Amino acid sequence: MIGKLMTTAVFAMASLGANTVSAADFKVTSSDFASGKVEQAQFANGMGCTGKNISPEISWSNAPEGTKSFVVTLYDKDAPTGSGWWHWVVTNIPASATSLPSGAGNGAGQLPKGALMTPTDAGMAGYGGPCPPKGTEHDYTITVKALGIDTLPVPENATPALIGFVSNMNTLAVATISAKGSR
Structure with a gap:
């Protein structure tokens, strides 16, 4: 299975090669990240946190020509794991979409x-809100990738690392955008 995924990914990358464009105008915004601070509603409701575990609103604009789908992630690079923490991964968002409520x-x-939500670092598909250790401030980054393919050639239970590899x-x-x- 991995060999087939790698072959598909290499062919997809080769087909994009010279066609990859820089889209300086491609932007993402979030009313929930607008203040530069993660809103309390986005925090987890568990593990010592008392948030509402509600995924943030995300909007994007000016996707480059040739965009066929999007991937949206929310990542904490400061999580004390040695590799950060993926809080949300959504793939196969159609090119016609410009936001997630x-x-x-x-x-x-x-x-x-x-669109498909794949497992986060908690092992479950769906949004899992932040809950940093007390006394620490973490940087949470929402990333939107405009892709040149309709559907990522990965299984529904793909890890965030595999999603990142193939989408990249x-x-x-x-x-x-970060908060x-x-x-």
């Missing part, structure tokens, strides 16, 4: 048709 990661059927080889443009969070 607040709560879309909580299984309420608010994702665009065809098919990326036309990347837009990020700090602590408790």
Whole structure:
């Protein structure tokens, strides 16, 4: 299976090669990250945190020509794991989409048709809110990748690392926004 994925990924990357464009105008915004601080509602409700575990609202604009789908992630580079922590991974978002509403990661059927949430570092698909250790401030980054393929050639239970690997080889443009969070 991995060999087939690697072959598919290499062919997809080769087909993009010279066509990869820089999209300086590709932007992502989030009303929930606008203040530069993660809103309390986005924090986990567990492990010592008392948030509402609601995924943030995310909007993007000016995707480059040739965009066929998007990947959206929320990542904490400061998690004390040695490799950070993936809080949310959504793949196969159709090119016609320009946003995800607040709560879309909580299984309420608010994702665009065809979009797929894959497991986070907690091992479950869906949004898992931040809960940094007390006394620390972490940097949470929302990333939107515009891809040149319709569907990532990965299994539904793909790890965040595999999603990152395959999506990076098919990326036309990347837009990020970050906010700090602590408790």
